[in-house]
Amino acid sequence: MEAGGLDSDGRQFNNAEEMWREEVGDHPKKTEWYHKGVGYWEGVDASVDGVLGGYGHVNEPDIKSSEAFLNTLLDDRFPSGEGNWHLVALDCGVGIGRVTKNLLIRYFNEVDLLEPVSHFLEAARENLSPDNLIVLDSHKASNFYCVPLQEFTPDAGRYDVIWVQWCIGHLTDDDFVSFFKRAKDGLKPGGLFVLKENIARTGFVLDKEDRSITRSDLYFKELFDCCRLHIYKSKDQKGFPEELFQVKIYALTPDLAKRVNRTRPKAQTNRPGIIR
Numbered sequence: 246m247e248a249g250g251l252d253s254d255g256r257q258f259n260n261a262e263e264m265w266r267e268e269v270g271d272h273p274k275k276t277e278w279y280h281k282g283v284g285y286w287e288g289v290d291a292s293v294d295g296v297l298g299g300y301g302h303v304n305e306p307d308i309k310s311s312e313a314f315l316n317t318l319l320d321d322r323f324p325s326g327e328g329n330w331h332l333v334a335l336d337c338g339v340g341i342g343r344v345t346k347n348l349l350i351r352y353f354n355e356v357d358l359l360e361p362v363s364h365f366l367e368a369a370r371e372n373l374s375p376d377n378l379i380v381l382d383s384h385k386a387s388n389f390y391c392v393p394l395q396e397f398t399p400d401a402g403r404y405d406v407i408w409v410q411w412c413i414g415h416l417t418d419d420d421f422v423s424f425f426k427r428a429k430d431g432l433k434p435g436g437l438f439v440l441k442e443n444i445a446r447t448g449f450v451l452d453k454e455d456r457s458i459t460r461s462d463l464y465f466k467e468l469f470d471c472c473r474l475h476i477y478k479s480k481d482q483k484g485f486p487e488e489l490f491q492v493k494i495y496a497l498t499p500d501l502a503k504r505v506n507r508t509r510p511k512a513q514t515n516r517p518g519i520i521r
């Protein structure tokens with residue numbers, strides 16, 4: 246990524262390489278980067294407000310617009326009239342299981358959850374226990390993995406959708422690319438990644454507090470190319486408070502792009518975040 250960026254203290258970087266060299270240049274620094282990222286979340290309340298950085302009220306518009314997007318994907322890929330699908334999803338960096346509970350569990354027969362922070366994952370387990378769910382018996386949370394994405398390899402061919410929301414900013418570019426390359430094998434034929442993230446206006450913004458990076462749309466597209474992933478569809482989130490970063494949802498396919506939804510260019514960390 247050639248464009249420059251900023252950190253949350255206002256420091257400017259000429260390009261992403263310069264920032265990564267400083268932040269994770271050698272092995273101990275990289276370990277510290279991930280340690281501090283998880284350490285930040287270990288100090289956060291296991292609540293919707295906690296995982297959404299104090300913006301619990303964006304839960305509703307977030308889920309509503311993700312649901313509309315997911316429905317278009319399911320209609321395209323798994324039409325209900327055509328087959329008896331047993332749909333399986335992986336939800337990554339789940340926090341307390343907000344996205345699975347409010348959305349994925351209603352559409353997928355099984356959802357596996359990955360989250361490196363144990364008190365969040367325990368809250369997710371509780372939130373998704375059969376006693377606390379109002380879904381059909383044929384829908385359940387199956388596996389709970391307490392590991393970070395950079396260390397996870399999904400079982401081959403298990404998932405129809407791998408959902409990654411508001412957590413990929415914790416991964417360095419190298420780990421971003423190797424995660425998606427590995428995780429492709431975890432998709433069933435025709436399966437998709439869904440990535441929903443904050444978007445920087447240009448370049449990147451580094452959050453020194455939780456050790457995460459908000460990338461621009463162009464930055465993401467460069468990384469998708471490195472992963473050999475194609476944008477199948479994308480959409481801008483609407484209805485969030487003005488002071489937050491723009492949010493975009495991408496559906497990505499390892500197959501040749503069959504459809505690209507171009508969104509109009511718009512003026513303008515890792516959770517809904519105030520633009521600093």
Ligand SMILES: C[S@@+](CC[C@H](N)C(=O)[O-])C[C@H]1O[C@@H](n2cnc3c(N)ncnc32)[C@H](O)[C@@H]1O
Pocket residue numbers: 279282283286296297298337338339340341342343344360361362365392393394395410411412415416515516517
């Ligand atoms: C802003 S919260 C989002 C939680 C959830 N995706 C949601 O939308 O409600 C960010 C989550 O990323 C998790 N996280 C931090 N580092 C991670 C890593 N290396 N791999 C996977 N998840 C990570 C945090 O523990 C936290 O639960």
